[in-house]
Amino acid sequence: MAIKVIAQRRELKIGKNPGVKKFVMRPDLYIPIQEKKVFAEASTHSGISAGVIKAAWDAAGEVLRTWATEGHSIPLPGLGTMRFGVRSKAVEKLEDVKTSLITTRRIVFTPSVEVKDELKNTSIQITCLDEDGNVLKRVTSGDSGEIEDNENENENGSENGQNSQNEQNQGSENQGGSQNEPTGYALTISKMGSGSASVTKDGNAVTSGASLNEDDEVEISITPAEGTTPSATLNGSSIELTESDGVYTGNFAMPAQAASLVINTGSTSGDSSI
Numbered sequence: 001m002a003i004k005v006i007a008q009r010r011e012l013k014i015g016k017n018p019g020v021k022k023f024v025m026r027p028d029l030y031i032p033i034q035e036k037k038v039f040a041e042a043s044t045h046s047g048i049s050a051g052v053i054k055a056a057w058d059a060a061g062e063v064l065r066t067w068a069t070e071g072h073s074i075p076l077p078g079l080g081t082m083r084f085g086v087r088s089k090a091v092e093k094l095e096d097v098k099t100s101l102i103t104t105r106r107i108v109f110t111p112s113v114e115v116k117d118e119l120k121n122t123s124i125q126i127t128c129l130d131e132d133g134n135v136l137k138r139v140t141s142g143d144s145g146e147i148e149d150n151e152n153e154n155e156n157g158s159e160n161g162q163n164s165q166n167e168q169n170q171g172s173e174n175q176g177g178s179q180n181e182p183t184g185y186a187l188t189i190s191k192m193g194s195g196s197a198s199v200t201k202d203g204n205a206v207t208s209g210a211s212l213n214e215d216d217e218v219e220i221s222i223t224p225a226e227g228t229t230p231s232a233t234l235n236g237s238s239i240e241l242t243e244s245d246g247v248y249t250g251n252f253a254m255p256a257q258a259a260s261l262v263i264n265t266g267s268t269s270g271d272s273s274i
Helices: 035-046 050-069 113-120 164-168
Strands: 002-011 021-027 074-076 080-088 102-111 123-129 135-140 185-192 196-201 210-212 217-223 231-234 242-244 247-253 259-264
Touching (some): 021 217, 050 080, 102 113, 217 259
Parallel strands (some): 002 123, 185 259
Antiparallel strands (some): 074 080, 196 217
16 A cells, blocks of 8 residues: 655746746545445444444544533544644733634644554655656655654643743744744635545645745645536635646645635535645
8 A cells, every 4th residue: 555646847836936847746535435335344344343433433423522611532443632722822821812812723634653653664665746747756755754643742731832932933833843844824725525636735635724924835726516517726826726636736825814714625525624
């Protein structure tokens, strides 16, 4: 098994170097698996009927939602743990503490050691394409397999990220204390429709609420719902998308302000966030 990545040569139309051609990476197509297929496969492995597995899973889901909203960190057997949290701004004065400092509510998933090891030991296959989608070469990863720690929080688990790095940011929006994420302006990402979409910067996934620097180049990849045409807007302005083999891609430079990215994958159902 391998993680598949596309590196396609594209001309950057915005950002610090417009007109320059670069190979931009994005995940290869990951088609959502239907829920019933998951239960059927689990039934095959366990010998338990798919209906019983679904009933147990639904019951576990209710317990997870209830306990998580009560402030617990919930174990997900074989996967890791899940909890709810917030992203917020830091302030110095007591009288400035208010709920408006909370920028986003978040779901925090911490993978287990076994899941991290699985990812670390899985190879990455990169297919290099030119502007027209022609294959130039294929590369198998030789990277270190280092896993990003998205939840590098301080010792007391505070979501405010009052570590030395964020103190230097002088109250900029907290990103869970991750030293790998830049600090600057919040990017809120919303996805509409039943298609799939990914947002990346320098080949790394960008999730809703991430803090980016001005002029950071952000890439969008959309696989729309069948028979539909996707669209994307940043603060209400349309982003130009280019289609290749059914995948629509586009890019933009992060403005010097908080921004809202809305991605419509070509259908009005299945609204969610990235």
